[in-house]
Amino acid sequence: MYMPRSEKVWITIGGVVLAAFFATVAIDAFVMGATPPSDPKMIDPAKVSTTPPFDKPGLVQVGPKEYDANMTAFTFGFGPNVLNVPVGAKVNFHVTSKDVVHGFEIPGTDVNMMIDPGFVNSASHTFDKPGKYLILCNEYCGAGHQLMMATIIVGG
Ligand code: CUA
Incomplete structure (x- = not known):
């Protein structure tokens, strides 16, 4: 299938941004411990x-x-x-x-x-x-x- 070069570039950028977003969420949640129950300022x-x-x-x-x-x-x-x-x-x-x-x-x-x-x-x-x-x-x-x-x- 023919795809203009500019379109491939944008699909790649979109994929990279999406991957970076998920990586950030994963790092916040699992590495930084930013999940709600572990935040000491929160309480049930x-x-x-x-x-x-x-x-x-x-x-x-x-x-x-x-x-x-x-x-x-x-x-x-x-x-x-x-x-x-x-x-x-x-x-x-x-x-x-x-x-x-x-x-x-x-x-x-x-x-x-x-x-x-x-x-x-x-x-x-x-x-x-x-x-x-x-x-x-x-x-x-x-x-x-x-x-x-x-x-x-x-x-x-
Ligand atoms: Cu008003 Cu407690």
């Missing part, structure tokens, strides 16, 4: 209660004045619902949802996240002033949305 929302660190939500001291706050959001609350930290503590919030989309806002700070089921979202804040801070849900999540809150007590 149905298994939050049994997946560390969210099986034991709360504070973990990670430095002289630094803490990880591993927290769960659910209808209609946060786990845990009270955090006690010393003045000057830097807190790294790692939050996931057990059910629907929630918000995670600490008024008076720049912490304001959307918490999607299946993902772990993170933000940090250093609490330099003593006092009581609220964590509020700012995404409508159902009948108890306005009751969904937690407290951070920054003490001496």
Whole structure:
């Protein structure tokens, strides 16, 4: 069958591009480990209660004045619902949802996240002033949305 030379060139280029595409997908999936279940930022929302660190939500001291706050959001609350930290503590919030989309806002700070089921979202804040801070849900999540809150007590 007669085929103009330019057409053969384009078929070859198309084949090379396609092969490169599949190679990239294969490398991402199998070499880089980019398949969804192995991504540490993803989590099965149905298994939050049994997946560390969210099986034991709360504070973990990670430095002289630094803490990880591993927290769960659910209808209609946060786990845990009270955090006690010393003045000057830097807190790294790692939050996931057990059910629907929630918000995670600490008024008076720049912490304001959307918490999607299946993902772990993170933000940090250093609490330099003593006092009581609220964590509020700012995404409508159902009948108890306005009751969904937690407290951070920054003490001496
Ligand atoms: Cu949770 Cu609104």
